[in-house]
Amino acid sequence: MREILKAESKISYLVHNSNVRRWGNLIRNLDNWWDFFLWKLSGYRKPATFVARLRNGIEVPLEARQRHEFKLMFMNHEYIWPIPNKKLNGVIIDLGANVGFFTLWASLRYPHCKVLSFEPFPRNYEVLVQNIARNSLNNCHAIQCAVSGKTGEVVFGLETTIENPTEPHIVEAKGADGRHFFTVPCLNLDDIMEKRSLQTVAFLKIDIEGSEYDVLYNLSDANYRKIQRIGMETEDFDERRNTRSLRAFLQEKGYKTVEVTPHLVHCWRI
Template identity: 25%
Template structure:
């Protein structure tokens, strides 16, 4: 029997809106997201009725950013982790008109996959587990924030506490677009902890022309970053690769891709 998903806790943003969270620290990313977002160029020029695909939506802060900036935008938000999806659904229902929530992962082939879920760090849920890469990135983050030794010791002691693994459904993005009758995507946003390339490989060749822009968080492990950039170039995109200050020394990069004239 599957344990019942607990009711989400809610935390107030600075503007008073209550956000359902998996942990109170979930909202700490909101100021940087809303003020200096890596997705700002990705939504430039989008309007009501345009489609954003949010793969790895977590609790929905990126979706909230999209709907705040582009009234009337249509967002399809994908989050397979059960506890996180419950918070996402709560937020979408109360705060984000035009957002539909899907409790599946996206990959290169339909089927199932094992999700690794860290209850204390739910943003790191993934179907492409790599402990060494996680450790490298969190070491970089702690160093870039100047965290003291005592806090670091506490962090690592609790980092994987309560780790869960369970099966989730996987669909391809191509199949989802067919099911939803979508032929034009204004922005494809991806943040799935090393599962970026399989998400992109889930598009069929003829569907790529309908995707205007891509912004993906890509982990530079096992040739993943180079492969993502090469695939985007093959499909006619120009790309920009950069690393946010918080991840300097880690593997996490942002790949922003657009078609000429978009």
């Protein structure tokens, strides 16, 4: 069985990373894809901020430091491929929304769905709100909080020595050199779903720098039955908090799982 999973993941990786497919996705998504190509040729320097214009008119201001995350979403379709391409009905939840690339893509692809976007980092949250407002996306709602295994508050540590930091991490204690700390409210996924009376979550996207284990290992069976699809990035820490263990756990919950590339897992109910 393990060999079958390895072969399945290898095939998915090769198809997922095809340059033809990636640029085909970009052309399908962007109205001004040729300008993006010229921006790439300039070394992402001219202009300093490139405004990507999606086919439905949505505009995405893009700085050079954000190009990797942008490509993951609009070229790789990072979080939703190769899940069976059925029409999504229900709420889409974006955990770790960053500046909103997945949120904007989901609004483009599924305009009939409500998108709930959770982002704890103040700098990213500010840009996320601006991107939603700039495009008058009434179906997208940004919430500034972390999501983990329990409701309360969490302390984030942010490396102040790296240029343009965008990925804060939950820390156990303060005091490390070269870090900036800030405290944000935190919710668990059960509370989010219950307080908002969510009956169907069409898609759950997770990119929360290791907190995926706390979120998913603490979610109730009743709410698992409401979640149709999951796309997430994972990190490996120990015997329980690793990609293989999480996939096995989700399979027991009734999901088909595929590791498309290392640490990128897609799941859907079977």
